[in-house]
Structures are given as C-alpha cells and as structure tokens.
Amino acid sequence: MKIVHTIKDLQVDLSALKAQGKRVGLVPTMGALHAGHASLVKRCVAENDVTVVSIFVNPTQFNDKNDLAKYPRSLEADCELLEACGATFAFAPSVEEMYPQPDTRRFSYPPLDTVMEGKYRPGHFNGVCQVVSKLFDIVKPQRAYFGEKDFQQLAIVREMVRQLRLPVEIVGCPEVREESGLALSSRNARLSDGERQDAARISQILFASRPYAKEHTVEETKRFVEQGIAAVPGLRLEYFEIVDGNTLQAIADWHDTSYAVGCVTVYCGEVRLIDHIDY
Ligand code: PAF
Numbered sequence: 001m002k003i004v005h006t007i008k009d010l011q012v013d014l015s016a017l018k019a020q021g022k023r024v025g026l027v028p029t030m031g032a033l034h035a036g037h038a039s040l041v042k043r044c045v046a047e048n049d050v051t052v053v054s055i056f057v058n059p060t061q062f063n064d065k066n067d068l069a070k071y072p073r074s075l076e077a078d079c080e081l082l083e084a085c086g087a088t089f090a091f092a093p094s095v096e097e098m099y100p101q102p103d104t105r106r107f108s109y110p111p112l113d114t115v116m117e118g119k120y121r122p123g124h125f126n127g128v129c130q131v132v133s134k135l136f137d138i139v140k141p142q143r144a145y146f147g148e149k150d151f152q153q154l155a156i157v158r159e160m161v162r163q164l165r166l167p168v169e170i171v172g173c174p175e176v177r178e179e180s181g182l183a184l185s186s187r188n189a190r191l192s193d194g195e196r197q198d199a200a201r202i203s204q205i206l207f208a209s210r211p212y213a214k215e216h217t218v219e220e221t222k223r224f225v226e227q228g229i230a231a232v233p234g235l236r237l238e239y240f241e242i243v244d245g246n247t248l249q250a251i252a253d254w255h256d257t258s259y260a261v262g263c264v265t266v267y268c269g270e271v272r273l274i275d276h277i278d279y
Pocket of ligand 1: 061132
C-alpha cells in the first residue's frame, strides 16, 4: 500500500492505473480506523481493482472546535489496518492541501439536512458535502463506500450525488457493533472503561424498543427509549426521533411509513455518540 499526502501524487498514480482500465473505489474516512472501517475497505477491495482510503479530519464539518481538537488521530495504526485490508492507497492530505482557500460552496438538501444532526450541528452536513464532493473530484471513483451507521449522512450524500448528477455509485455498508451492541465509532476511543459500559446501554435500549414498538404507538416507543436512556446516570440524551427512513421526517404513526427508523444522539461523558435502529 502506498501512502500519499498530495493530490498531485495521488492523481499521477491513479491516472496511470485508470489508463490500464482499472476500476477505482473510494472509502472516505477521518481516520482512527476500526473494524467498521475495515468492513468498508474490504468490500471496496473485493469490488474494485484499486482502493483509495482517504484519511482526513475535515475541519469544515466540525461546528465545535473542542470536538475537532479532541478527534482521535492515529495515522500509523490506520495505515497498518489498511495494509492488512488490502487497500491500494492511503490518501492523507493536510488541511492546506485540501483547502488552499476557504471553501465557500454551500450545499443544502432540505428537508434531509434540516432535522436531527442538521438541527443540532449547524453547518455539519455542508462541511461533509464540501469534503466528500472534493474527494470525488480528486479521485473520480466509480464507487464510494459509506457506513450506514451515519444514517443521515448517507442519505444526504446520496441526495447530493443525485442532484449534482455525480458519476459515482454510492454503496451503503451495514453498521458494525461490538459484542455488547455498542456501534463502532472512532469516538469510542475517547471512552473510559466505565463509559464504554454506559455507552453499550444505548444500543441495548434501542434493541429492546423493537419488540416494544410492535405493541405500542410511536409516541410510547419514543418515551420508552427516552426514559431508558434517562435512567442511565452516565448518559445524556440529545434527541431521539422516529423517522421515515427515506425522507428522515418524524412520523406520528407507524402507518405513516413502511420504513421506520429510530435515530438517537447521546452524550456519554463528553463524547457524543449516534446510533439508529429500524423498526
Ligand atoms: O463519516 C465520516 O467519517 C466523515 O463524515 C466523512 C464521510 C469521511 C467526511 O469527512
């Protein structure tokens, strides 16, 4: 595997490979890689001739400077994992390389980006679209792989690709969980052992809400999850919404959609965690 830091170096190598007819897949990441990322990379390696994994902690998608500063960074370990997964390139540019000038482009996909994470992290999805569209332009992949864990992000990236008619196939890959049920996230690296146990309660409560939902209304199911989380002293709920999985709009009745998804954001200590479940 080759580690590249500049757009030019990556493009020189990629154009030689593309001239040989190789198909290129991209896995955009912010590093601090874990088994969830490994599953995306392995799938990309299996479905393409060349796999580019970008490792870039994108400042424009952080609305909280403290969160950006504390985001875990581990390039060396990341590259070892990528090598073991069979990636062709790790693309790890600097902030100056990606943003020589401020990116003034604005991306807005209402109503997908006005709810949930869009509401609580203003500007977040604009930043995600800035960097993802830039990466698509640099790499020009045939396919790009995103985790379903970031459920709203995946819906917004799909919408951006649809509206801008970008020539890339977006592949969504299933969320990966620890044995405890905790959804894998780079942010988990910041949890203490005790916090990890509290954090595992989030998915356990979501899973318990599935059978509960079969016998109860949307409102009651919301309350079940909200109260479950409130009962764990180490957790602080930011929001729990039950939405139509396609439009991401809140539903009032199970009959409003055939694809209901519960999306949750919870603080565990200082660490902000997201998860979701389909009903
Ligand atoms: O999901 C992430 O890790 C990031 O939002 C992404 C897609 C790599 C863009 O920075």
